[in-house]
Amino acid sequence: MSDQNDPMADIRASFFVECEELLEALQDGLGSLDDGVGDSETINVVFRAVHSIKGGAGAFxxxxxxxxxHRYETVLDEVRSNGLTPDHENVKLFFRAADHLSDLVRASRDGLTVPQDAGDALLAELDAMLGTPAETDEASAQVEFTPLGIGIDLGDLDAPFDAGSAPSTRWSIRFQPRAELYETGNEPQILLRNLARLGTADVTCDVGALPLLLELSPETPHLAWTIALDADVSEAEIREVFEFVDGLCDLEVSLALYDDNTASTAERPPAADVNAPAGVTLPQPDTAPQDMPAPPPARRAAEPPARSVVRVDLERIERLVNLVGELVINQAMLAQSLVSAGLSPHSDAMNGLEEFQRLTRDIQDSVMMIRAQPVKSLFQRMSRIVREASAAVGKEVRLVTDGEATEVDKTVIERLADPLTHMIRNAVDHGLEPGADRVSAGKSAEGTVRLSAAHRSGRVIIELSDDGGGINRPRVLQIARTKGLIPPEASLSDTEIDNLLFLPGFSTAESVSNLSGRGVGMDVVRTAIQQLGGRISIQSESGQGTTFTISLPLTLAVLDGMVVDVAGETMVLPLNVVVETLSLGPDDVQMLRPGAELVRVRGGFVPLYDLGAMLGYRSRRTDYTGCIVLLISLDDGNRAALVIDGIEDQRQVVIKGLDDSFFRAPGIAAATILGDGQIALILDPADVIAGCLVPLPVDARLPDRSSKEERLEHG
Known part of the structure; x- marks a missing residue:
């Protein structure tokens, strides 16, 4: 049966979406325990995540x-009851179990077959933590029909009752599971055990509805439990124990009070008779006073109103984003038409256009917020990569994350996973020294990889750093010469040597391993980052470590741009990098050397770049007097100046990705459609400023703005 005809398909899809959220909460909780900042509530969050996944999986x-x-949950339940200590070694095992649980969830979601013995080694380690032999499927399949006690310590029944130490509140609870409770993998024993932790519990199993063995239906539940709970707790706290089975059982909670000063053994509700069968309480004479006033209704703890969350298919959001992009284009076309018609800026039509522009921007911002997601889920995936890579090379490595709440376009997050995976594996394998070498260098034996994200200058900056030995530049230079990647006589700066790591086929690994050594990695990283409209840089200090910095656009859909004229061609620069505009005088430009000019700005100098010449549209200027310059801010805080021929407009533009058949010129991020229907290229100023653009060959010239028939696809 196809998913379209399966009524459970939508429910199943919702379950797996919920699993992703539960796995995220599980990783957060384990991270807190590993950092030593977790408390009892953190342990409860971890337990509930695994329990909820098990319950939903049982339903399907x-x-x-x-x-x-189930086995994972059993160990976590032992941690909840203080039977196990969540120390560093135990939490490491819990992390590995969480990783395997995540694999099982994704395999179940994608319909993949999981080997029967997958995870058996982990289960054996989990069982060893409890000091019990591993469970087998045959043992778990055996059913015991004799009603048994829950194992709750009721104390010495012959000891005199101490009224002064007893709670003043007694609760009467009736719990009867439905068939759905067992189908979802829940167990009454765990629920009753958790209930008993609230106070002193007298549990009675009701077997009155149990039929003869020949008439017994395994799918129909017949047992119920009655619990007398002495505990100074609220009804809400009692019902919280059963929150995982809400709607899967019949639950009645009632309140009865007895006076501490007059309570006696006779007045106290009876405990189980020691001579009665296990789990059965014999009837006792009713000695409660008949004129006892009705108990006041229990007050529920005030709870904050829950936030409503609607899960929407990503394809619908993508369609909405595309429609907003078309709306922006049509708004620009309408503005162009009204200006061309010569309407007064104070006319009703122009006033209406301004309101239309404001509404268009609000809609665009709202849609972008829908598609934006925190990078937290991506960082959690990298935690697993660190654990697996460190285990593969035998190093102790700790991942520290910062800025997990930084939001970025969902498309960017998905396409960042592979580049970050390559970078983290390289950091663990190449960047960090072995433990013995670190100790001899005065460092901790445990290496640290730090992953952070932040918004800066309208872009997302992601930094990956390690505290290893840094880049061995002499060795890198030697390998590059040996492999013929650079001429033997080439003299390179430190930055140029670092950038050799991005050359295809370059590798410093002495042997091929599961992590590295095949010459594939950092060149793939740079290509993937550039395809996202971003850039990557390296900073390294010998003996201190290496930092990779990735700069990415916030979104791949719409941006605020400055439309400029360059040698008769219309181009767009991101507005957030433009600091100011200047008009050059005869004394503002100083020649450092032929082909390298500086422009004076407020007593300082910044490098000057002729954008038209670097793009190959014209030859280099010899006189810059009267030229318009855009002062550009770089990610590292430095500035540079771009020479253009004119500023046409400032507007929102829709980003369109160039088709793969186009010549891939460095520094050309994408293209857009202007209000008059013409095409303009969107530049990446950092690549231009870094001198990445060179004069292009004749057969690879960039398309001009009159090329309306060029093939474009939505970015």
Whole structure:
């Protein structure tokens, strides 16, 4: 049956979306425990995440997932009851179990077959933590029909009752599971055990509805439990124990009070008779006073109103983004038409256009917020990469993250996973020294990889750093010469040597391993970053470590741009990098050397670049008097100046990705459609300023703005 005809398909899809959220909460909780800042509530969050995944998996018959989650949950329940200590070694095992649980969830979602023995080694380690032999499928399949006690310590029944130490509140609870409770993998024993932790519990199993063995239906539940709970707790706290099975059972909670000063053994509700069968309480005479006033209704703890969340298919959001892009283009075309018609700026039509522009921007901002997501999920995936890579090379490595709440376009997040994976594996394998070498260098034996994200100058800056030995530049230079990547006589600066790491086929690994050594990695990283309209740079200090900085646009859909004229061609620069505009005088430009000029700005000098010449549209200017210059801010805080021929407009533009058949010129980020229907290229100023653009060959010239028939696709 196809998913279109399956009524459970939508529910199943929602379950796996919820699993992603639960796995995220699980990773957060384990991270807090590993950092030593977790408390009892953190342990409860971890337990609930695994428990909820197990319950949902049981509803869909995902037996392999239920089996692993059940054993994992059992160990976490022991941590909740203080039977196990969540120390560093135990949490490392919990992380590995969480990784395997994540694999099982994704395999179940994608319909992949999981080997039957997958995870058996982890299960054996989890069982060893409890000091119990590993469970087998045959053992778990055995059913015990004799009602048993829950194992709750009721104390010495012959000891005199101490009224002064007893709670003043007694709760009467009736709990009867439905068939759905067992189908979702829940267990009454765990629920009753958690309930008993609230106080002193007297649990009675009601077997009155149990039929004869020949009439017994395994799918129909017949047992119920009655619990007398002595605890100074609220009804809300009691119901919280059963929150995972809400709607899967019949639950009645009632309140009865007894006076501390007059309570006696006879007045106290009876405990189980020691001579009665296990789990059964014999009837006792009713000695409660008949004129006891009705108990006041229990007050529920005030809860903040829950936020409503609607899950929407990503394809619908993408369609909405595309429609907003078309709206921006049509708004620009309308503005162009009204200006061409010569209407007064104070006319009703122009006033209406201004309101239309404001509404268009608000809609665009709102849609971008819908598609923006925190990088937290991406960083959590990198935590697993660090664990696996460190285990593969035998190093102790710790990942520290910062700025997980930084939001970026969902498309950017998805396409960043592979580049970051390459970079982290390189940091663990090449960047960090072995433990013994670190100790001899006065460092901690455990290496640190730091991953951070932040918004800066309208872009997302992601930094990946390690505290290793830094780049061995002499060795890098020697390898590059040996492989013929650079001429033997080439003299390179430190920055140029660092950039050799991005050359295809370059590798410093002495042997091929599971992580590196095949010469594929950093060149793929740079290509992937450039395809996102971003750039990557390296900073390294010998003995201190290396930092990779990735600069990315906030969104791949719409940006605020400055439309400029360059040698008769219309181009767009991101507005957030433009600091100011200047008009050059005869004494403002100083020649440093032939082909390298500086422009004086407020007593200082910044490098000057002729944009038209670098793009190959014209030869280099010899006189810059009267030229218009854009002062550009770089990610590192430095500035530079771009010479243009004119400023046409400032507007929102829709980013359109160039088709793969186009010549890929460095520094050309994308293209856009202007209000008059013409095409303009969107520049990446940092590549231009870095001198990445060179005069292009005749057969690879950039398309001019009259090329209306060029093939474009939505970015």
């Amino acid at each position: 018959g995902l037996e392999h997932l239920v089996r692993f989650a």
